[in-house]
Amino acid sequence: MKILVAVKRVADPDNLNKIKLSAQGKIDATGLEPKASPYDDYALETALRLTENGANTKARLGEVVVVTFGPKESEQMLRAMLGTGADRAIRVDATDDALDGDLVARGLKTVVEKEKPDLVLLGYQQAENESNEVAQLLAEYLGWPQATFAGSIRSEDDKALVVGREVEGATAQVRVTLPAVVSVLDKIVHPKSVQSKHTAPTHTYADGVRFAALMAIMAAKKKPLAEMKLADVAADATLKVKYGAAELPPKRAAGVKVKDVKELVTKLKTEAKVI
């Protein structure tokens, strides 16, 4: 199976409470370490699990191509992903200001038509903008089925996937015939969440994503990383959505510490009046 994984570099998702506003009222994440959006790391882990035997992960049994839309600096993230196990990488040169979800989806469509993957995997949303839209837009533009909020994936002979979609207290199971677009939640990297035809059902993965071995990081420097221009993948770069000024949400002030349970109940009753 050939899988295209769309990824995005973002500001450190664990420190987003440190973002500021610039003098122009725009969001300023200066000082936060750039990282891959965590759900994209989960998408890559999913792709690797689908293209290997979990008992012998050194032998690749399919192809995983990572693609990003970003500036030159994003290549560091792509190299890291090549070290983790991706086979090839593509960077479409663009800055965030020149993109919206719709343009990314239209650009990805061109990349898909060129690469002809069986499956496109994405994180269900990227950690900065949190739009949760590119997978659905891309599926529509390609005329492919979509399965969003994937918490589990079982491959049926790489012809179809049974996807467990986590939808508010319930799991909707759907079977999508490939090629398809799937976006994943964090649950997808649990030990048994991905069942591939190459791996025995009894196999248990370590919880979470894998890390690159030093040798693999060295070897990744030789893996192919192609660069494309935005104009190569999207003839029309018009944005459908434009962001203006931002606000910081009002800070919740720390309240009071109560000394015991009795005082807590009294405060809830007489001060907050919520019980």
Added chain:
Amino acid sequence: MAGTLVVAELSEGKVKKPTHHAIGFAKQVGTPFAILVLGAGAASAAKELTGFGAQKVIAVDDAGLAHYTAERFAPTVAKVAKDGGWDTVAMASSAFGKDLAPRVAAKLGAGYAPDVDRVKAEGGKRTYRRPQYAGNALGWLEITTPVHVVSVRQTEFAAAMPEPLAGGAAGGASPVENAPKAADDAAAARVEFLKLEVGKSERPDLGEARVVVSGGRSLKEQFKQVLEPLADTLGAAVGASRAACDAGYAAPELQVGQTGRTVAPQLYVAVGISGAIQHIAGMKGSKYIVAINKDPDAPIFQIADYGLVADLFVAVPELVKELKAQG
């Protein structure tokens, strides 16, 4: 005509509550609006929505829409929106709306504003605000296409209330109009709905509960044993941190936070939750936050209205006792 088409969400032939919040959005925008109800049993469900001041309720009742998939629903939503000339298509940013709305936007060539929490019109220009960066920034955006597709955060738009008819007559004033289902996308043939596994709970839904009691990983195997008596006493829904869900102490559907549910109850009781920013993103809209944690430096205390530094295994049972004693 200019105005908003609100897409209703059904479950087993009944209107789901997020729909009322999407209607609340349409009323706030203030232009005329219609409500589209689609699914098997839509004609009957449409009657639930005639009292909200909509110009009309459009029902697409078709067995082909018995189970939701975007590939089957999006063509009909797009067609009804186009035929009616509606300038805005709105739905709640539930799992349903988040899955469906972008696909509809792509069909309409429309810009999409996801998960908005405010809408503003100034000088004939409408802008939308939405939480980003795990709720640490609120970005204003403008849609440059003539048609807008919007999903609205239900904790930020009040549910619309039915408008009483003159003379106290029963039912509502909006006429129900039937419309046919549009042809499926070709992709619909490649998606098969298999089943829906619903987590069974006697408790209120997390998204609707007045009180939420949430637990972290430190509860371990005693998650239920410790939290449920407290939830019972407060009539609360039970939530959990991602760490508690990942460790298997709590069911996955209880997760509150960025990848789980976003909640905004009157009272949120965080038990043994340290307060990772991904968790806070999902609950900081709560009116009052109580934190119980034995670590006095836990970040959750920075946003809690009432903090109690204590061993939860002692404090929670005591709290249950005290709540009962103070009745």
